[in-house]
Amino acid sequence: xxxxxxxxxxxxxxxxxxxxxxxxxxxxxxxxxxxxxxxxxxxxxxxxxxxxxxxxxxxxxxxxxxxxxxxxxxxxxxxxxxxxxxxxxxxxxxxxxxxxxxxxxxxxxxxxxxxxxxxxxxxxxxxxxxxxxxxxxxxxxxxxxxxxxxxxxxxxxxxxxxxxxxxxxxxxxxxxxxxxxxxxxxxxxxxxxxxxxxxxxxxxxxxxxxxxxxxxxxxxxxxxxxxxxxxxxxxxxxxxxxxxxxxxxxxxxxxxxxxxxxxxxxxxxxxxxxxxxxxxxxxxxxxxxxxxxxxxxxxxxxxxxxxxxxxxxxxxxxxxxxxxxxxxxxxxxxxxxxxxxxxxxxxxxxxxxxxxxxxxxxxxxxx
Amino acid sequence: xxxxxxxxxxxxxxxxxxxxxxxxxxxxxxxxxxxxxxxxxxxxxxxxxxxxxxxxxxxxxxxxxxxxxxxxxxxxxxxxxxxxxxxxxxxxxxxxxxxxxxxxxxxxxxxxxxxxxxxxxxxxxxxxxxxxxxxxxxxxxxxxxxxxxxxxxxxxxxxxxxxxxxxxxxxxxxxxxxxxxxxxxxxxxxxxxxxxxxxxxxxxxxxxxxxxxxxxxxxxxxxxxxxxxxxxxxxxxxxxxxxxxxxxxxxxxxxxxxxxxxxxxxxxxxxxxxxxxxxxxxxxxxxxxxxxxxxxxxxxxxxxxxxxxxxxxxxxxxxxxxxxxxxxxxxxxxxxxxxxxxxxxxxxxxxxxxxxxxxxxxxxxxx
Numbered sequence: 001x002x003x004x005x006x007x008x009x010x011x012x013x014x015x016x017x018x019x020x021x022x023x024x025x026x027x028x029x030x031x032x033x034x035x036x037x038x039x040x041x042x043x044x045x046x047x048x049x050x051x052x053x054x055x056x057x058x059x060x061x062x063x064x065x066x067x068x069x070x071x072x073x074x075x076x077x078x079x080x081x082x083x084x085x086x087x088x089x090x091x092x093x094x095x096x097x098x099x100x101x102x103x104x105x106x107x108x109x110x111x112x113x114x115x116x117x118x119x120x121x122x123x124x125x126x127x128x129x130x131x132x133x134x135x136x137x138x139x140x141x142x143x144x145x146x147x148x149x150x151x152x153x154x155x156x157x158x159x160x161x162x163x164x165x166x167x168x169x170x171x172x173x174x175x176x177x178x179x180x181x182x183x184x185x186x187x188x189x190x191x192x193x194x195x196x197x198x199x200x201x202x203x204x205x206x207x208x209x210x211x212x213x214x215x216x217x218x219x220x221x222x223x224x225x226x227x228x229x230x231x232x233x234x235x236x237x238x239x240x241x242x243x244x245x246x247x248x249x250x251x252x253x254x255x256x257x258x259x260x261x262x263x264x265x266x267x268x269x270x271x272x273x274x275x276x277x278x279x280x281x282x283x284x285x286x287x288x289x290x291x292x293x294x295x296x297x298x299x300x301x302x303x304x305x306x307x308x309x310x311x312x313x314x315x316x317x318x319x320x321x322x323x324x325x326x327x328x329x330x331x332x333x334x335x336x337x338x339x340x341x342x343x344x345x346x347x348x349x350x351x352x353x354x355x356x357x358x359x360x361x362x363x364x365x366x367x
Numbered sequence: 368x369x370x371x372x373x374x375x376x377x378x379x380x381x382x383x384x385x386x387x388x389x390x391x392x393x394x395x396x397x398x399x400x401x402x403x404x405x406x407x408x409x410x411x412x413x414x415x416x417x418x419x420x421x422x423x424x425x426x427x428x429x430x431x432x433x434x435x436x437x438x439x440x441x442x443x444x445x446x447x448x449x450x451x452x453x454x455x456x457x458x459x460x461x462x463x464x465x466x467x468x469x470x471x472x473x474x475x476x477x478x479x480x481x482x483x484x485x486x487x488x489x490x491x492x493x494x495x496x497x498x499x500x501x502x503x504x505x506x507x508x509x510x511x512x513x514x515x516x517x518x519x520x521x522x523x524x525x526x527x528x529x530x531x532x533x534x535x536x537x538x539x540x541x542x543x544x545x546x547x548x549x550x551x552x553x554x555x556x557x558x559x560x561x562x563x564x565x566x567x568x569x570x571x572x573x574x575x576x577x578x579x580x581x582x583x584x585x586x587x588x589x590x591x592x593x594x595x596x597x598x599x600x601x602x603x604x605x606x607x608x609x610x611x612x613x614x615x616x617x618x619x620x621x622x623x624x625x626x627x628x629x630x631x632x633x634x635x636x637x638x639x640x641x642x643x644x645x646x647x648x649x650x651x652x653x654x655x656x657x658x659x660x661x662x663x664x665x666x667x668x669x670x671x672x673x674x675x676x677x678x679x680x681x682x683x684x685x686x687x688x689x690x691x692x693x694x695x696x697x698x699x700x701x702x703x704x705x706x707x708x709x710x711x712x713x714x715x716x717x718x719x720x721x722x723x724x725x726x727x728x729x730x731x732x733x734x
Contacts, residue, residue: 027413036410043403046394049585084451088611095485114609118462218416220616242481244455248615249587 013327018359020328023156023215023303024350029275030218031258031268038257042250052249054241055233056082056225060256064211064225073201078230081237084247086186086212086224087111092236092243093182093208093226094119101145102182105133107334107343109156109184112149125336128155130297132162132170139173146179152199154187154302157334157345161300164196171202180232181207186224187302189216189269192277195301205229213255215303216269221251273301276349280305283348283356290360293367294344303349306331312367314344320366326359380694385726387695390523390582390670391717396642397585398625398635405624409617419616421608422600423449423592427623431578431592440568445597448604451614453553453579453591454478459603459610460549460575460593461486468512469549472500474701474710476523476551479516492703495522497664499529499537506540513546519566521554521669524701524712528667531563538569547599548574553591554669556583556636559644562668572596580622582670583636588618640668643716647672650715650723657727660734661711670716673698679734681711687733693726 013019042048055061061080068075083089090112099120104112106125116123124141127134133150142148150170152162162170174181183200188211200207212224226236240246259265283305284298296307309317314330321327331343351359380386409415422428428447435442450456457479466487471479473492483490491508494501500517509515517537519529529537541548550567555578567574579591593603607613626632650672651665663674676684681697688694698710718726 022418024418027417030413030416032410032413032416035416036407039406039410040403043399043406046397046399046585049397049399049402049587050394051389051391051581051586084611084615087609091610111609111612118606118609214418218413218617219418220416222611222613222615239485242454242478242485243458243610244451244589245478246589248451248589248618250585250618251615 014325016325018326018351018355018362020326020346020348020351020359022350023347025215025219025303026275026279026349029272031264032218034264034268035218035254035258038254039250042253042257048253049250052246052252054246055237056080056247057249057252057256060223060252060259061225063256063259064227068227073198073204075227079227079233081226081228081233081240082247082252083224083226083240084244085214085219085222086184086210087115088243088247089208089210089224089226090115090182090184091119092239094121095239096235097121097147100147103138103141103145103148105150105155106336107157107331107340108149109151110333112184113336116149123336128158128160130160132160132166135166135169135173138170142173142177142179146177147182148174148179149182149184150199151184151187153185153195154190154299154304156187156302157304157329157331158306159297159299159302159304160306161196162199167196167199168202171199174199174203174206179206182210183207184210186210186212186215190273190276190303191301192273192280193300200227205231208232216272217255217258221255222248223251223255276301276303279348279353282353283346283351286356286360287346290357291364303347305346305348307344307346308342309344309367310342312342314342317344317363317366321363324362324366326362328363381692383692385693385718385722385729387693387713387715387718387726389717390714392582392586392670393642393646393716396639398631399585401631401635402585402621402625405621406617409620409624415620416617419613419619421613422604423447423614424616424619424623427590427619427626428592430623430626431594435594440565440571442594446594446600448593448595448600448607449614449619450591450593450607451611452581452586452589453551453577454482455610455614456575456577456591456593457482457549457551458486459606461488462606463602464488464514467514470505470508470512470515472517472522473703474524474698474707475516476518477700479551480703483516490703495525495527497527499527499533502533502536502540505537509540509544509546513544514549515541515546516549516551517566518551518554520552520562521557521666521671523554523669524671524696524698525673526664526666526669526671528563529566534563534566535569538566541566541570541573546573549577550574551577553577553579553582557640557643557670558668559640559647560667567594572598575599583639584622584625588622589615590618590622643668643670646715646720649720650713650718653723653727654713657724658731670714672713672715674711674713675709676711676734677709679709681709684711684730684733688730691729691733693729695730 061077065075200209209227331340428444432442567576576594698707
């Protein structure tokens with residue numbers, strides 16, 4: 001098994017590295033003091049640190065279900081399975097569908113491709129166009145695989161968002177082929193203006209919708225979830241309990257306490273969106289100023305700006321910039337067939353505004 | 368896949384149930400206020416809730432390594448991999464040894480048998496005698512499997528402890544057959560008088576020693592670890608990062624802060640041992656008084672009293688007692704070949720002292 005590139009980068013980062021690599025949120029926006037007050041309340045009750053149930057604490061599952069229902073996607077607590085981050089949700093699902101074929105986007109999320117490979121799923125990678133996966137090849141692939149993994153909102157790595165029309169077409173394809181969708185949505189709450197409905201709302205009984213608090217609150221809480229019909233969820237609960245009994249319930253209770261004050265979370269999300277939209281704009285300006293040969297479109301949300309440096313091998317470029325303390329992820333990493341050699345994914349949420357200009361100037365100097 | 372019996376029981380328990388079933392610690396002994404102070408300090412620094420490294424935060428790994436070294440088992444931070452509880456350690460290991468054969472104890476830990484089955488390990492179950500696994504059949508089995516899973520301290524379910532002599536014989540068998548040991552040790556710090564050295568100390572390069580804070584501090588923290596040579600540990604780290612990126616680092620930092628005050632943890636463990644030894648004695652007296660046909664030996668540590676009710680089908684007995692609000696685990700659950708029909712595992716750490724007498728009287732009335 002190959003060590004994941006992202007992990008190696010993350011582990012080699014020093015406090016002096018300027019990193020555009022990992023999908024790290026901006027620490028300065030973590031609601032640490034609010035979480036601290038929640039932890040303080042929660043730890044007054046020792047029952048919050050006793051063994052708990054495998055599917056997650058009922059109160060948090062209810063809050064997540066309510067969050068869906070409020071957005072018009074009717075959901076009950078029994079439709080929610082709490083996982084140790086979205087990554088574990090992908091492990092659970094790929095164990096369940098072990099050795100089966102699955103249609104994925106090309107390029108796609110590294111962590112998904114890694115766990116699919118460990119669980120011996122056969123991936124069929126279909127090119128992403130400007131507003132989502134290319135429909136004709138997707139349609140053909142789905143006929144065969146009857147299982148798809150998509151990231152329709154501010155896709156990782158490309159930052160792309162699927163158009164409403166494409167979502168509808170995909171939903172109708174899924175029904176037509178009696179196929180199942182794994183809709184990964186860790187960035188969906190990080191929209192800059194408007195947002196599209198999840199594809200899962202159009203196929204509620206044939207989809208797993210994966211959410212996470214890692215990007216919106218804090219990664220270290222390791223709380224994600226799967227929203228699905230009880231029928232689809234049931235076999236996953238059996239894996240979950242065998243894998244780690246249950247997700248850390250101390251942080252589940254802390255989150256439940258934090259979310260109980262609805263305004264607190266709503267205001268936090270608004271602040272986050274505003275701040276990230278501003279950072280994206282600044283980063284986009286820095287790129288246009290100091291790296292004008294980098295071709296990209298601004299994303300409508302999420303954490304990444306993705307683009308191309310025509311004629312430049314970006315893996316070789318990384319070797320040069322890393323030696324000067326600047327890292328990013330070369331596009332090639334996100335493909336399975338050797339494509340993306342000239343492409344780069346830049347994360348704009350984590351680097352400080354000061355380091356953006358300095359880092360991109362260094363990249364330009366290494367060209 | 369069969370739903371685990373233990374989980375079903377745990378999930379059906381109401382506040383009024385008297386449960387001798389799960390391996391739950393006594394909530395009244397959780398150091399909640401100390402953990403609360405640690406959480407309060409930790410959450411002042413937002414970097415504690417950012418993404419972290421897959422093998423665990425270095426400072427906590429160093430503390431665990433030091434804890435081994437202080438007991439004469441020389442260990443470095445690089446020999447420690449933090450997992451989301453011991454259960455995840457078993458998942459990691461059984462993924463790594465997927466589809467291989469493994470020698471286990473009969474009876475053995477339900478959660479281990481469950482995850483071994485999911486990962487298609489072929490288990491060869493060898494009878495436990497009074498002071499550990501039966502050597503001749505173990506020896507023969509190991510020739511074939513070259514991999515063993517043992518719980519030498521206050522075994523689950525039997526409460527047995529391996530003698531020093533047996534530990535030495537097993538270590539020499541392991542070397543002779545070039546075999547690997549998975550030594551599960553969640554109860555090892557819960558000794559009532561003296562304790563034996565881990566078998567792993569005698570075969571440090573061919574063993575995984577699994578530890579956990581679930582039984583000694585609090586289960587919901589979901590912090591366990593694997594101690595092994597770097598060579599054995601390396602492939603497991605690759606699985607770990609693909610499975611959930613890393614274990615909840617907020618609770619890792621809380622634990623690190625808590626353990627930093629060494630006296631605090633030492634005193635907590637002493638208090639825990641004293642309290643559990645007392646509870647075991649009381650429970651033993653209750654059993655002798657109200658259920659005199661139950662044959663058992665008192666354990667030297669851990670959380671369980673295991674024994675036999677000759678002529679009684681304990682699964683049928685459970686159905687009667689559960690209807691009257693009292694539960695335990697029938698021995699049969701811990702075997703793979705239908706044995707243990709007259710056996711019972713009673714947990715003595717979680718039930719209140721008042722409920723012990725009431726619960727065992729009910730069991731006796733249902734005979």
